[in-house]
């Protein structure tokens with residue numbers, strides 16, 4: 784049996800848009816920059832799957848809608864692993880939406896300041912400040 788070249792393999796396994804299943808152009812490096820897109824998770828991590836230019840915005844909006852909680856003072860709060868993040872692509876999160884709003888209220892403080900105000904490990908969810916009420 785003739786062994787398969789990478790070109791043959793590519794022909795047999797074309798990369799398709801995860802949304803519309805259209806074959807994505809992979810001829811040049813420019814294709815990868817302009818025509819092939821990835822979407823990100825709430826913590827900014829790239830998700831599996833590639834999208835065409837026509838589908839990427841819809842696919843990204845769909846995943847953002849799934850974890851969207853509320854708009855607070857112009858900031859979009861999203862749900863993450865049972866916690867809440869003050870913006871999309873944020874790599875930390877808070878236990879409660881109240882803590883998340885507090886972070887937005889005190890956004891002049893660095894996250895290091897917030898960690899120092901908190902008794903928790905920075906690798907765990909942060910709970911900052913005093914709860915109101």
Ligand SMILES: [Zn+2]
Nearest residue numbers: 800803835838
């Ligand atoms: Zn598509």
